[in-house]
Amino acid sequence: MKLVDEFRDVALAQSLVDDIRQRATRRWVLMEVCGGQTHGLLRNGIDAALADVVELIHGPGCPVCVTPAEDIDLACQLAHRQEVILTSFGDMLRVPGNAGSLLDAKSHGADVRMVYSPLDAVALAQREPYRKIIFFAVGFETTAPTTALAVLQADRLVLTNFSMIVSHVRVLPAMELLMRASDNRVQGFLAAGHVCTVTGIAAYDDFVRDFQVPVAVTGFEPLDLLLGIRECVIQLEAGRTSVANCYGRTVQSLGNADAQRLIERAYYITDGPWRGLGNIVRGVLRLRPELKRFDATECFGVLEPLPCCANDCRASDVLTGRIKPPECRHFGTTCLPVTPLGAPMVSSEGACAAYHRYASQTDRGSRPVSS
Ligand code: SF4
Structure with a gap:
């Protein structure tokens, strides 16, 4: 497959591994921000192949992992209403809140449906005018443009039976939080290519300047990841820091202006919770006041929070x-x-x-x- 297979070349991957190993004079600690990168690293054995010169630690970039349990609880509670059809992406249906997951709610009779796109939820609202369609909008800057498009489309169609639970989060503030932690060990970042496709890499300039860490933007294939690791090792060995674009076939300096405009039209940036990380300054997106009528908490009211289900999940x-x-x-x-x-x-x-x-x-x- 064009632009995929050539980034899985085993011989080239091995030569990059050898190159990184030769360049490293010590063991460096790098964090891959995104869960897609984590899977790519483990699936291809890259962490193992470089274990003695690079420690790869796994970051918070798993969108459903950081969705607050309280938002899942809200989704489950609303899903049980007779008039509601609750929609979301497939992964989100299985994540447990404080009283089970959306799939659990479905097994108890709630009308919960997986959709492939937020626009499918808008189309469902058009087909089902007597039901109230809620889309549970989660994820980073990657998915925010499509959910923004959905709510703007609902606004254009003057739909009164469509709303969203908005639980979008922003990557960069979470990276800042990690760097400020007293026990931080991260010396360089592999930033997520799909997020940077939207935001651009210039968004990382201040971060690199403030925290003096290299950031390499990578894709998800083995060569993408190895190029990013090598870039971080080169910078660390040379004692310099900058933002490097190792995913040039997708990511541009200023990102995708159309996607950014969609986000800005639908959402504003504010402080808010990430599951597992706590409240993060400027860490979430919420619906703009002029679109508040599509906010499920406005439509249905804020429900009584469920007691926190404590387990020792780490x-x-x-x-x-x-x-x-x-x-x-x-x-x-x-x-x-x-x-x-x-x-x-x-x-x-x-x-x-x-x-x-x-x-x-x-x-x-x-x-x-x-x-
Ligand atoms: S219980 Fe442990 S293994 Fe399971 S999700 Fe939580 S941290 Fe991971």
Whole structure:
């Protein structure tokens, strides 16, 4: 497949591994921000192949993992209303809140439906004028333009039976939070290429200047990831820091202006909660006041919060790179993809799911890079 297969070339990958190993004079600690990168690194054995010169720790960029349990609870409670059809992306349906997941709600009779696009939810609202259609909007700057498009479309169509639970988050403020932590160990970042496709890389200039860490924007194929790691190692060895675009076939300096405009038309930036990371300054997007009539909390009122369901899932430590999933005592025993205790075991971008999925390959350190 054009622009994919050539980034899975085993011989080139091995030469990049050799190059990184030759350049590194010590073991550097890098964080890949996005769960898609985590899966790419583990699936291809890159973490193992470089283990003695680069420690890769896994960041918070799994969209459903950081969606607050309270928002899932709200979605579940609204889904149980007779008139409501609750829609969202597939991964989001399985993530547990404080009283189960949306799939649990569905199994108890709620009308919960998976959609592939927020625009499908708008079309459903047109087809079902006597039902109230709610779209549960989650994710980073990557998905925000499409949910913005949906709410703007609903506005244009003057729909009165469409609303959204908006739980969008922004990546850069979370990276700032991690760098400010007293126990931070991150020396360089692999930034998520799909987010940067929207935001552009210039958005990282202030971050690099303020925290003096290299940032390499990468894609998700083995060569993309290895090029990003090599760039970080080159900068760290030379004692310099900058933003490097290692995903040039998609990412441009100023990003996608149309997507940015959509986000700005629909949302404003404010402080808000991330699951596992707490309240993050300028860390979330919410509907602009002129679109408030599409905010499900406005349409249905704020519901009574459910009591916090305490378990000792260590998602917070996993999402901040403080532990690796196998260090959680539930990993692979009481927490499995079919019976997840926490969001990182549910999501196709979750770090716990990645470790579990590639467990047979996790004789880490002995396996060559392969695709
Ligand atoms: S293995 Fe399960 S319980 Fe442990 S941190 Fe991951 S999701 Fe939570």
